[in-house]
Amino acid sequence: MGSGQWHVEKRSTLKNDSFVKEYNPVSETGSLSIIVLGASGDLAKKKTFPALFNLFHQGFLSPDEVHIFGYARSKITDEELRDKIRGYLVDEKNASVKYEALSMFLKLIKYVSGPYDSEEGFKRLDKAISEHEISKKTSEGSSRRLFYLALPPSVYPPVSKMIKAWCTNKSDLGGWTRIVVEKPFGKDLESAEQLSSQIGALFEEPQIYRIDHYLGKELVQNMLVLRFANRLFLPLWNRDNIANVQIVFREDFGTEGRGGYFDEYGIIRDIIQNHLLQVLCLVAMEKPVSLKPEHIRDEKVKVLQSVIPIKDEEVVLGQYEGYRDDPTVPNDSNTPTFATTILRIDNERWEGVPFILKAGKAMSSKKADIRIQFKDVPGDIFKCQNQGRNEFVIRLQPSEAMYMKLTVKQPGLEMQTVQSELDLSYMQRYQGVSIPEAYERLILDTIRGDQQHFVRRDELKAAWEIFTPLLHRIDKGEVKSIPYKQGSRGPAEADQLLKKAGYMQTHGYIWIPPTL
Numbered sequence: 241m242g243s244g245q246w247h248v249e250k251r252s253t254l255k256n257d258s259f260v261k262e263y264n265p266v267s268e269t270g271s272l273s274i275i276v277l278g279a280s281g282d283l284a285k286k287k288t289f290p291a292l293f294n295l296f297h298q299g300f301l302s303p304d305e306v307h308i309f310g311y312a313r314s315k316i317t318d319e320e321l322r323d324k325i326r327g328y329l330v331d332e333k334n335a336s337v338k339y340e341a342l343s344m345f346l347k348l349i350k351y352v353s354g355p356y357d358s359e360e361g362f363k364r365l366d367k368a369i370s371e372h373e374i375s376k377k378t379s380e381g382s383s384r385r386l387f388y389l390a391l392p393p394s395v396y397p398p399v400s401k402m403i404k405a406w407c408t409n410k411s412d413l414g415g416w417t418r419i420v421v422e423k424p425f426g427k428d429l430e431s432a433e434q435l436s437s438q439i440g441a442l443f444e445e446p447q448i449y450r451i452d453h454y455l456g457k458e459l460v461q462n463m464l465v466l467r468f469a470n471r472l473f474l475p476l477w478n479r480d481n482i483a484n485v486q487i488v489f490r491e492d493f494g495t496e497g498r499g500g501y502f503d504e505y506g507i508i509r510d511i512i513q514n515h516l517l518q519v520l521c522l523v524a525m526e527k528p529v530s531l532k533p534e535h536i537r538d539e540k541v542k543v544l545q546s547v548i549p550i551k552d553e554e555v556v557l558g559q560y561e562g563y564r565d566d567p568t569v570p571n572d573s574n575t576p577t578f579a580t581t582i583l584r585i586d587n588e589r590w591e592g593v594p595f596i597l598k599a600g601k602a603m604s605s606k607k608a609d610i611r612i613q614f615k616d617v618p619g620d621i622f623k624c625q626n627q628g629r630n631e632f633v634i635r636l637q638p639s640e641a642m643y644m645k646l647t648v649k650q651p652g653l654e655m656q657t658v659q660s661e662l663d664l665s666y667m668q669r670y671q672g673v674s675i676p677e678a679y680e681r682l683i684l685d686t687i688r689g690d691q692q693h694f695v696r697r698d699e700l701k702a703a704w705e706i707f708t709p710l711l712h713r714i715d716k717g718e719v720k721s722i723p724y725k726q727g728s729r730g731p732a733e734a735d736q737l738l739k740k741a742g743y744m745q746t747h748g749y750i751w752i753p754p755t756l
């Protein structure tokens with residue numbers, strides 16, 4: 241291998257058969273009906289249908305078994321729905337390769353129009369599903385029905401009632417009925433608990449899949465492997481060695497077209513209370529007894545329950561200039577489009593380590609990463625401490641990567657130190673491997689009945705318990721959002737808070753994702 245070349249991963253994966261058997265549930269056969277409620281909407285066209293198409297294209301959804309139903313109020317035909325989503329399923333580059341699969345997939349889609357609280361609409365939906373099941377000659381009761389609620393949470397209760405009353409799998413001879421619900425699941429502790437009780441009265445917990453698509457991202461799923469399958473990290477992953485942890489989400493665009501929704505929720509409910517908090521759980525949790533979903537979720541709940549109340553002085557909120565120009569946003573809105581908040585986990589492993597969660601819209605860049613900063617080396621014989629600390633960075637997106645910032649000897653005759661990195665960039669290392677979309681994996685999990693990467697009811701409750709007091713104070717206008725320029729790093733006060741929390745920036749160092 242010449243200098244400057246990358247080693248490309250070509251080894252076949254050493255599959256651990258007992259692991260595969262134990263943790264990959266057996267796939268079932270029989271008719272599978274996937275019903276997308278809110279099929280006319282944004283999420284359905286951008287995420288749900290494309291994920292279903294990719295699963296179909298890769299052979300995970302068999303045309304002999306599967307049928308897809310769209311349901312919404314809009315009065316459109318099957319063909320109109322197909323036309324609406326077609327452009328999101330393939331792009332110009334792969335259209336010819338996927339052409340045959342695309343037309344087969346689109347034929348599997350049927351649309352039923354009806355209100356979200358009408359018996360009549362859901363009876364028609366049930367009839368359409370039953371016809372499909374009969375056409376697939378499924379023995380009674382072995383049919384599988386997956387309801388995906390790509391809808392605003394305000395309609396979850398009536399829709400769940402209608403599904404339960406008219407559309408569930410009719411027999412207990414086998415098969416199942418499952419429902420997938422999107423975030424935001426509630427607006428605070430009380431409303432989330434109310435929603436949980438309403439849905440919980442209709443469906444058992446193993447039937448409910450609360451989706452958080454960050455749990456489907458490749459490097460988020462890698463987190464437990466990294467922590468618990470590598471001896472290297474075991475002794476380091478604690479308060480003795482780690483100075484602070486940052487979990488950061490930034491987008492370089494604003495709330496375009498979603499101002500009305502966003503103003504009601506704000507960045508904490510949209511990103512921090514769910515996506516970033518889920519990532520925090522995986523960084524901070526103890527080793528689960530096994531990889532069984534309940535064992536993993538038990539450990540996540542313990543982390544959330546160990547978080548102490550957030551202090552006002554450890555929060556900075558921001559709102560980008562121009563946010564209120566959106567006609568659906570009130571002129572006096574205090575809704576944060578940016579927030580930095582420090583969480584503290586009061587347990588043996590993490591006492592004293594700030595977990596800094598930061599999220600913002602209309603910022604200078606688009607990325608999400610986890611940044612674990614280590615403490616200084618005691619006894620600085622090289623006098624290199626001010627060059628920067630060891631930092632382990634997990635880049636969730638874009639350009640998935642893990643890199644470790646290290647101090648090394650500057651190559652040459654002099655004994656000088658310099659900051660460098662050990663770099664595992666996925667694009668180089670795993671050339672030709674396509675990383676699945678989060679929604680693809682998660683929808684496949686719902687079909688396989690694997691709840692590991694979904695949020696359990698007690699987990700959700702514990703998550704809302706952390707943020708509800710702060711959210712109520714923001715809603716009342718008691719904690720103010722500071723204006724910041726679009727395309728900036730957010731309010732300067734947020735960087736000051738980071739500094740106060742002990743984060744040391746490595747000046748003059750920037751990681752540039754390697755290119756092929």
Ligand SMILES: NC(=O)C1=CN([C@@H]2O[C@H](COP(=O)(O)OP(=O)(O)OC[C@H]3O[C@@H](n4cnc5c(N)ncnc54)[C@H](OP(=O)(O)O)[C@@H]3O)[C@@H](O)[C@H]2O)C=CC1
Binds near residue numbers: 312356390
């Ligand atoms: N869009 C995104 O990128 C993401 C969305 N989500 C979540 O997914 C869910 C769906 O999101 P999205 O597709 O953007 O939502 P939309 O606003 O596009 O709504 C989806 C569909 O629901 C129906 N609908 C809209 N408003 C109402 C209402 N007030 N009452 C009854 N029905 C209504 C409409 O269908 P019709 O009028 O035809 O019945 C619409 O096509 C939400 O919970 C959202 O928070 C989560 C992550 C990302």
Ligand SMILES: O=C1O[C@H](COP(=O)(O)O)[C@@H](O)[C@H](O)[C@H]1O
Binds near residue numbers: 453491608
């Ligand atoms: O849930 C949401 O996530 C998206 C960002 O998702 P990503 O996978 O592109 O990082 C965000 O834009 C949206 O506001 C939020 O509702």
